[in-house]
Every structure is written in structure tokens, then in C-alpha cells.
Amino acid sequence: xxxLDQNKVKKAKTLIxxxxxxxxxxxxxxxxVKIEGVNLSFLPPVYATINGLTAVLLVLALVAIKxxxxxxxRGIIRVCLMLSLVFLALYVAYHxxxxxxxxxxxxxxxxxxxxxxxxxxxxxxxxLVLFTYLFAWQGNFEKxxxxxxxxxxxxxxxxxxxxxVYLMISPFYLN
Numbered sequence: 001x002x003x004l005d006q007n008k009v010k011k012a013k014t015l016i017x018x019x020x021x022x023x024x025x026x027x028x029x030x031x032x033v034k035i036e037g038v039n040l041s042f043l044p045p046v047y048a049t050i051n052g053l054t055a056v057l058l059v060l061a062l063v064a065i066k067x068x069x070x071x072x073x074r075g076i077i078r079v080c081l082m083l084s085l086v087f088l089a090l091y092v093a094y095h096x097x098x099x100x101x102x103x104x105x106x107x108x109x110x111x112x113x114x115x116x117x118x119x120x121x122x123x124x125x126x127x128l129v130l131f132t133y134l135f136a137w138q139g140n141f142e143k144x145x146x147x148x149x150x151x152x153x154x155x156x157x158x159x160x161x162x163x164x165v166y167l168m169i170s171p172f173y174l175n
Contacts, residue, residue, distance in 0.1 A: 012134050020127035027092055035097045043094040044173065048166035050087045054080050055159035058152065077133070080155075084129075087162075104172050111168050118161040125155050 061076040103111045128151040135144035 009134070009138060012137075013131075016127055016130040016134065019130065023088070023126055024123045027088070030092050031095050033096050038097040040094045040097045041173070043090050044166055044170065047087050047090045047094070048163050050083050050090070051159045051162035051166070054083045054087070055156055055163070057083070058156050058159060062152065074136075081129070081133070101169055101172050103169055105168065107168065111165070114161050114168070115165050118158060118165055121154055121161075122158050125151070125158050129155060 057076050057080050061073050061080065064070075064073040064076060103115075105111065128147065132144060132147040132151040135141070135147060
């Protein structure tokens with residue numbers, strides 16, 4: 001595969017830097033917006049399911065590339081990217097229409113460790129995923145593989161920990 005025009009690469013990098021800053025800032029701002037009269041209480045199990053599906057697909061993407069099925073790998077990763085976007089939209093919509101739920105169980109310290117690590121790594125994963133994808137898109141598979149060794153386990157952790165956070169907090173949701 002031919003490497004991309006350097007001007008396109010520069011534009012892509014600028015977009016990645018912009019998104020890596022804009023997404024967490026916009027999410028933080030939108031958390032301060034409260035829309036009354038809209039009930040999206042059905043969303044947490046939906047976006048937890050999306051996280052779980054993403055985790056499964058990330059494992060399948062790894063299996064596909066280990067079997068040298070680049071087309072399947074590429075397709076699965078694209079689905080993971082789309083699921084991540086859908087997750088983000090649903091997560092923000094829920095939090096714009098619902099009060100935060102407080103964890104009230106005996107495992108509060110464990111819950112907070114998982115939640116805080118999940119939040120921090122969900123911010124970190126944005127540029128990692130986008131740059132890793134960019135390197136593959138460029139045809140720079142050596143750099144793609146190097147970055148994947150860092151990106152994949154973090155993305156998998158974010159997906160799995162999202163499900164764990166949901167399972168731990170779900171008994172405390174107000175209906």
C-alpha cells in the first residue's frame with residue numbers, strides 16, 4: 001500500500017489532536033447541561049451492551065489479524081469505531097437527561113478505582129485509537145503494530161471496565 005500524501009497526513013494529525021481535546025471538553029460541558037422532561041433511563045444497559053460488544057469485537061479483531069485476515073480485521077475495527085461513537089452519543093444523552101447515580105455498595109473503593117481508571121483511560125484512548133488507525137490507513141503497518149501493542153489493551157480495558165462499572169452501579173439506579 002502506498003503511503004499517503006504528507007499534506008493529508010498532517011491534516012489527519014491536526015484532526016486527531018483537535019478531537020482528542022474537543023471530545024473530553026465537550027463531554028464535560030454537556031454534563032453540565034440538564035434537559036428536563038426526557039426519560040432516557042433505558043440507555044445504561046444499552047451502552048453497557050455496546051461496551052461489551054466492542055470488547056468481544058476487539059478480541060475477534062486480534063484473532064483475525066493473527067490469522068492474517070486483514071480485511072476482516074479492518075472491518076471489525078471499523079465497527080468498533082462506530083460502536084464507540086454510538087456509545088459516546090448515548091452516554092452523553094443519558095447524562096444530559098438524568099441525575100448521576102451514587103454507588104451505595106460495600107465495594108465503593110473498588111468501584112471508584114475501576115470508574116476513575118475507566119474515565120481517565122477513556123480520554124487517553126481517543127488519540128491512541130485514532131493514531132493507530134491513521135498508521136494503518138497510511139500503510140505504515142510497522143508503526144501501526146507498535147502502537148497497537150499499547151492501544152489494544154487499553155481500549156479493551158475501557159470496554160470491559162465500562163461493563164463492570166454498569167454492573168456495579170445498576171442496582172442503585174432510580175427508576
